[in-house]
Amino acid sequence: MREVEQDKFRRKALPVAEAQAKIMPYAKATDTEMVSLPEAHGRILAKPIDAPHPYPHFRRSGMDGFAIFSSDTTSCHAGQPVHLEVVDEIPAGSVPQVKLKPGQAARIMTGAKVPDEADAVVMFEMTESVLQEGHLHIRLIREIEPGKNITPIGLELSQGDVILEAGRKLTAGEISVLATFGIHRVPVMKRPRIAVFSTGSELLRIDEPLQDGRIRNSNTYLLYSQITEAGGEPFLFEAIEDDLAKAKAQVEAAFENYDVVVTTGGVSVGDYDIMADLVSGDSVDMLFNKVTMRPGSVTTAAVKDGKLLFALSGNPGACFVGFELFVRPAIGRMMGIAQPFLPELTAELARSYRKINNFTRFVRGRLEFREGKLYAIPAELDESGVMITIKDSDALIVIPPSNTGVEAGERVTVLKLPGGFHSF
Structure with missing residues (x-):
């Protein structure tokens, strides 16, 4: 031989x-290579990405309403209303055209830049429009606290914060964040x-x-x-x-x-x-x-x-x-993925597995949640040469060497295959 x-x-x-x-x-x-942002979907980030600017990078209104000085509403109530003159209108994507003074307000839309002088936005539904001497005013009957309905600069990220770590797979959420920061060329593995x-x-x-x-x-x-x-x-x-x-x-x-x-x-x-x-x-x-x-x-x-x-x-x-x-x-x-192995979970075996094993078996199966518990269901056909059950499996059930098999109800380790569970 x-x-x-x-x-x-x-x-x-x-x-x-x-x-x-x-x-x-x-x-x-x-x-590593640089690819366009659309081409980056599904790729692995090669280097960490830092925020080039704070987000949001300007103070923006959280709703449709009026930008005001909160101090104008001090001690305001139904018996002592406040009238504020509306001197500007700020749609989303525009910037204030008038420098506000105390006693004035600016009509503002959701997401629009809040005037630098204003420190609160009062929602439209909390105001009443009135005409005084040919000028539009709003009538308020309650105090508005400073910062109300204003999203501050850097609420989500400050300049220099890490947006994404290297080794991360880029999917819809990551692509959206990169687009928000104008990162249109991405380093990937x-x-x-x-x-x-x-x-x-x-x-x-x-x-x-x-x-x-x-x-x-x-x-x-x-x-x-x-x-x-x-x-x-x-x-x-x-x-x-x-x-x-x-x-x-x-x-x-x-x-x-x-x-x-x-x-x-x-x-x-x-x-x-x-x-x-x-x-x-x-x-x-x-x-x-x-x-x-x-x-x-x-x-x-x-x-x-x-x-x-x-x-x-x-x-x-x-x-x-x-x-x-x-x-x-x-x-x-x-490709630099920090955890490249299939993730391990623990589940309850839903059906007895009676094959005698001298080696560890990796049994194709599916995972199912029932009443808050995770169950692992072995495939009916799991022979080495069987291919049809591959399409129905979302996990490999780990069956250790045994002379008796494993009974239903016992806890087993499962390796989750890529993709979601097939049923819940």
């Missing part, structure tokens, strides 16, 4: 956390360029008709979506044939032009499992080739010239889980 063949049978299984720790030092930060290969002569293109004994190459498109969702830039290649020399040449060519290489299939120990042979050779440095997990125990990672190679299982369920546990965190770390 060849040495390479012997090596692929001699596999030392690592716990998931240990395997994750082995890949993260090689998840090197990408470069470059997306890692990721080459994706499937292996196996049994694979059909997705536009080919079905053939007996062959399957369509769905994992490539699964990985394309997962990489895109994680923030990487996927590049799809034709399936690698069951030929070690060709596979080695294709993978090495990909390392020249891409930041990460991800393959699916060919990592078991059969005669045609070429990725298992490739990572056991001297062209790459293997990090691990077995993990104490189901599905996807044959998940493999290696390094060539400082770049990561992930060889995932060809079974759809195992491929999906392997990506979420290993590839997604690497992409996140490369």
Whole structure:
């Protein structure tokens, strides 16, 4: 038996956390680039952004009403009303045209700049309009405190305050804030360029008709979506044939032009499992080739010239889980995300899970809130080769090694998958 063949049978299984720790030092930060604000949506901020000015940067009215001197209303009541002459009108987007004096008021709209002299805005409904000697006045019958209905300068942020920290994903709220401050060019992390290969002569293109004994190459498109969702830039290649020399040449060519290489299939120990042979050779440095997990125990990672190679299982369920546990965190770390791993929650198992495990199982399932409690519902079909339940899952339920399984009602750890819960 060849040495390479012997090596692929001699596999030392690592716990998931240990395997994750082995890949993260090689998840090197990408470069940064400047993009326009619309292009920044979904990207990862490369540098902290400070407020270039306070917000709001002028005192603005909190409602439609009249800007006044609060001191004009001292001791004002129904039996002793105050009349103020209206000398200006300030729509939103305009500035005061008249310098107010005591005894005067300016009609003002919500969001408009409050005259520098005024220290309060009284709402329109609290006033009565009257004409005196051909001039419009307002009649007040109660005191108005200083600062009433005025949004002060810098209420939300002062100049120099940090608006957004580096490593933050830019979504609608972040984009809105950047636009508010006129930040129209944004420093973001470059997306890692990721080459994706499937292996196996049994694979059909997705536009080919079905053939007996062959399957369509769905994992490539699964990985394309997962990489895109994680923030990487996927590049799809034709399936690698069951030929070690060709596979080695294709993978090495990909390392020249891409930041990460991800393959699916060919990592078991059969005669045609070429990725298992490739990572056991001297062209790459293997990090691990077995993990104490189901599905996807044959998940493999290696390094060539400082770049990561992930060889995932060809079974759809195992491929999906392997990506979420290993590839997604690497992409996140490369883009500077502070917490690149799937978030952990604790939930009550809604249905017993009776499979006996010698490895930790990451069971596809969904989360559901009932009467304020979070429940984890395992998928009915969770075999490694089952792909249909991927679309219905929003979590991986962590089932530790067990000779008896886990009963309904027990507390379990769940890893929340990207996106929201499917049901509440």
